[in-house]
Amino acid sequence: xxxxxxxxxxxxxxxxxxxxxxxxxxxxxxxxxxxxxxxxxxxxxxxxxxxxxxxxxxxxxxxxxxxxxxxxxxxxxxxxxxxxxxxxxxxxxxxxxxxxxxxxxxxxxxxxxxxx
Amino acid sequence: xxxxxxxxxxxxxxxxxxxxxxxxxxxxxxxxxxxxxxxxxxxxxxxxxxxxxxxxxxxxxxxxxxxxxxxxxxxxxxxxxxxxxxxxxxxxxxxxxxxxxxxxxxxx
Numbered sequence: 001x002x003x004x005x006x007x008x009x010x011x012x013x014x015x016x017x018x019x020x021x022x023x024x025x026x027x028x029x030x031x032x033x034x035x036x037x038x039x040x041x042x043x044x045x046x047x048x049x050x051x052x053x054x055x056x057x058x059x060x061x062x063x064x065x066x067x068x069x070x071x072x073x074x075x076x077x078x079x080x081x082x083x084x085x086x087x088x089x090x091x092x093x094x095x096x097x098x099x100x101x102x103x104x105x106x107x108x109x110x111x112x113x114x115x116x
Numbered sequence: 117x118x119x120x121x122x123x124x125x126x127x128x129x130x131x132x133x134x135x136x137x138x139x140x141x142x143x144x145x146x147x148x149x150x151x152x153x154x155x156x157x158x159x160x161x162x163x164x165x166x167x168x169x170x171x172x173x174x175x176x177x178x179x180x181x182x183x184x185x186x187x188x189x190x191x192x193x194x195x196x197x198x199x200x201x202x203x204x205x206x207x208x209x210x211x212x213x214x215x216x217x218x219x220x221x222x223x224x
Contacts (some may be wrong), residue, residue, distance in 0.1 A: 035213060037159075037213075037215075044200075044202065044215060044216075044217050044218040045151070045153075045159065045202050045204075045215045045218070046215065047212070047213040047214065047215060050211070050213070059211040059212070061212065061213075062117070095158055095159070097159075100206070101147065101149070101206035101208075101213075102147075102149035102161060102164045102165075102204065102206065103149075103151075103159070103161060104161050104164070104170060106158040106159055106160075107158065108158060109158055
């Protein structure tokens with residue numbers, strides 16, 4: 001069965017960076033895009049960007065351009081999302097989701113807390 | 117940038133039909149996807165490509181899309197359908213994903 005398992009919760013200080021992982025299993029990792037979506041407490045879903053695990057090509061939402069980097073390690077079927085220059089407003093649950101256009105499978109979410 | 121507009125809340129009695137709308141400029145020309153999200157859980161895809169249902173999603177969930185409005189319809193609403201619902205489109209020209217603001221469905 002398809003599974004996306006994300007890394008554990010993180011607490012970071014303002015200005016730091018965070019790198020969240022998303023390990024895929026149950027399918028060919030390079031066959032489907034990975035999207036990253038975040039959700040602040042009590043807020044809606046916010047799309048951050050996508051990555052093609054086969055080519056490494058990426059597309060980032062304008063809001064995150066220059067601060068986000070999406071990468072992958074195909075040998076271990078894992079996608080990564082790194083967000084830099086963290087501020088308190090980046091406190092949220094970060095999700096990875098498989099698919100281009102829509103997310104049929106989602107990770108369980110990773111809570112990132114930014115606090116001094 | 118493309119904007120999707122959803123009503124913040126919809127209320128419906130058990131057994132009745134709930135309709136959640138998603139407005140966007142000429143949204144009928146795009147493929148719309150819908151997610152259900154319950155508290156503390158990841159979103160679940162309930163409708164994709166306007167009206168297709170993933171396996172495991174009850175037939176009570178259906179979707180339509182025309183003109184400037186897409187609609188998620190939930191028939192014979194149950195208490196377990198109470199959740200937040202989000203519409204989403206993929207803008208292929210810009211390769212961007214857009215989410216609506218979400219609608220909280222309350223089952224009375």
